[in-house]
Amino acid sequence: MTNAATSAPPFGKEILKALQQVDRCGAFCTSGDMPLVMPGLEVANVGTIRLPLGKTQAAKLIRQCTQAPYGKGVETLVDTSVRCVWELDPKRFSLTNPQWNESIAKLVGDVEKALGLGDARLTPHLYKLLVYEKGSFFKPHRDGEKLDGMVATLVVALPAVHRGGELVVENEGQRHEIHFAGAASGHSLSFAAFYADCEHEVLPVSDGYRLCLVYNLTLTPARGKKTPRAPRTGQAVSKIASLLSNWPIGQQPVKLAITLDHRYSQQGLTLDALKGVDGSRANVLFEAAEQAGCLAHLALLTHWQSGSAEGGDYYGRYRNRRGRNRYRSWSYDDEDDDESASGEGTGYEMGEIYDHGLSVNDWSDRDGKKPAFGHMRLEEDEIVSAVPLDAWEVSREEFEGFTGNAGMTLERWYHRAAVVIWPRHNRFTVLCGAGTDAAIAGLETMVQQAKRARESEQAEARRDCLSFAKAILDDWQRSGGNRHFSMYDYSSYAPLRDKPDRSRVAGLLVDLDSPELMSRYIGHVMPGEPSLKLDRSFLAFGKQHGWSTFASALESLWDESNAATIGRNAELLALLCTKPDKDAERIDLCQRLAERAVDAVERLDGSTQVHDWRLRELDRAALLATLVKALVSVGADEPARRLVDHAALDEARYDLTEAHLKAVFSLEAWLSKHAERSLDAVASWVSYCRRELELRTASAPRAPTDFRREANWKCSCGICRELRQFLADPTASERGFPLAKDRRAHLHQVIDANRLDVTHETKRTGRPFTLVCKKSTASFDRAYEEFTRNRKSLKRICDLEKKLVASAAQGR
Secondary structure, three states: OOOHHHHOOHHHHHHHHHHHOOOOOOOOEEEEEEOOOOOOEEEOOOEEOOOOOOHHHHHHHHHHOEEOOEEEOOEEEOOOOOEEOEEEOHHHEEEOOHHHHHHHHHHHHHHHHHOOOOOOOOEEEEEEEEEEOOOOEEEEEOOOOOOOOEEEEEEEEEOOOEEEOOEEEEEOOEEEEEOOHHHHHOOOEEEEEEEOOOEEEEOOEEEEOEEEEEEEEEOOOOOOOOOOOOOOOHHHHHHHHHHHHOOOOOOOOOOEEEEOOOOOOOOOOOHHHOOOHHHHHHHHHHHHHHHOOEEEEEEEEEEEEEEEEEOOOHHHHHOOOOOOOOEEEEEOOOOOOOOOOOOOOOOOEEEEEEEEEEEEEEEEOOOOOOOOOOOEEOOHHHEEOOOOHHHOOOOEEEEEOOEOOEOOEEEEEEEEEEEEEEEHHHHHHHHHHHOHHHHHHHHHHHHHHHHHOOHHHHHHHHHHHHHHHHHHHHHHHHHOOOOOOOOEOOOOOOEOOOOOOOOHHHHHHHHOOOHHHHHHHHHHHHHHOOOOOOOOHHHHHHHHHOOHHHHHHHHHHHHOOOOOOHHHHHHHHHHHHOOOOOOHHHHHHHHHHHHHHHHHHHHHHOOOOOOOHHHHHOOHHHHHHHHHHHHHHOOOHHHHHHHHHHHHHOOOOOOHHHHHHHHHHHHHHHHHHOHHHOOHHHHHHHHHHHHHHHHHOOOOOOOOOOOOOOOOOOOOOHHHHHHHHHHHOOOOOEEEEEOOHHHHHHHHHHHHHOOOOEEEEEEOOOOOOEEEEEEOOHHHHHHHHHHHHHHHHHHHHHHHHHHHHHHHHHHO
């Protein structure tokens, strides 16, 4: 196996080299809300300040303040065109709540982690109390080093209802706008902390008062080290962006997976969850990709190996488990410790490697959204890693001992977080090559971005989306939608989990307003994939573009119906037919489709494919109900009559109880509500059900008058002859059969398979054991239960028939 760091494209080494410059974790600023612990603010000549700050106390507080100055070079100036805000020195106020300092200490600890200061400890120094009123602001500036070792500034906003006054912090082109939402609502405390050398400004307050405490955060740097400053990653971003911008068009590889240092679990892999310097490096890669016109995603990279297991003490460990499959599994706990594996593994070494694979899954973008790309294959030359593949630490291991002629096998999984990047011009190649689901997810992202694009860019974005959608449909037709990653995914070696809903393609085509592609989707893609559906958005789309636009595609869909798709097609027809309007074009199309629907049912039922399991499992009650409802809704009487007559004649497939009655009763409420629409075919169908039920309830089943029981089965062995004699005896209710195990099992099978009116129980005394058989009335009980059910069904059918007849009379 090759070293991924050297097999990657030439610029892969340069990317790694640039990333090595990013050796600090942490952000340049952090913000949020904090637990509501009031500071106990008391101001000289004012007293205790009640929070949230009210208008009256704000005025009193401002009278105690002075206009805040700003620094310009070595000068300190007051200029309200640059800084317009009131300040109060700590000598003029006090914070009396003893819990306040504890709250600040905890907050400072969180800031240390967020700013990536490692084990360094910050010390907070209260600097000023600031009051912003309507119109107050502070233009862009940097904080001077007010104290030795000053690293950062902490702003704690106290509850005071206001609008505006956002804090904007910038560093190397990155911009964070902090709204202090909790404090601005008057219900919470909010904070922001940032490196002192970052440029920042306070936007004008448009209403209310903004009240905040400002702290200088210092630390004593280690001997010979400079005071930390905001992370500088611009040079690395520029270098990597330049490399990505020169990605050769039309050459391999078409994508890169740049690995990060730590290992992660499959759950919750997002940019915010990255550990240590991984977060900073991932951000660099995302920023560089964006500048270079590339697409970047965070994903879990998995290297899977399967081979022979060598070493270990198999026989010593398993000598007492002969004849059984020996299997052991070990997995290190990703969540607890990513530096060393917990546990000792299975104790075996990997010998000859029979198979291996590389894949990425569990995707997320820079905003934490999770596109459904699914599993995507990787080639070794697409991996950029400072550590060779064969030096990665094992994340999971499974061992299986000798099974038949097979030797001991070992499987291993190696997980790494990676930032996967590909140029925009490779998007079609990468996503379509990764499979239909990945391509659909990519199109979904593109459509969302097109909706958010500026008006001047929307036309081009839509063209890109349409080109990609066409490429997806082309590939889908060629592959039959069967292009996917694998029967197994390398990340867990388990059958693939729930497949993404591919039907969302139809919604995307509606968003793109493409009737041409929608027609292709319906007529050429849907016939081959039963899971694809159309939702109600298609109704408005069809009316918008004219139903004749989609007529040929919908007719083709029905012409190609099979056991797997006919139920779906019936639901689509019902969707089109039950639309509550009088659109003549739609109704005309539905009536033509109704003819094709009945043709499809007759063709399918006349098929000789008796071994097709999908035909056996077809829910014919649901099919009947759905089609009848659709046909009634558009007045398609002739197709409806053909359908119900066909079903009445085919008793083998359309059982009275399981098909006809279930269908009728599922439509009972709808038919009663829309009785005026009901066709002659429906009346004929209900009448057929009534006549059949009348025949079945003409006489009640009669209970047996003696102990003679039915004995219809073919076997004529000696023990079966004895059983027949027992069943034919009008006086015997019970008999024991002393039999060996295999003969008892034979009688079990005969009794159960033929549903004989006999119960059986083995009496485990003596040799051989005795099978005790007792006659029952099970056949009569079943027949009487069915008779009772049929009588209830007959009453329901008669009531429904009366309603339909009455409605028909009123209509005439």
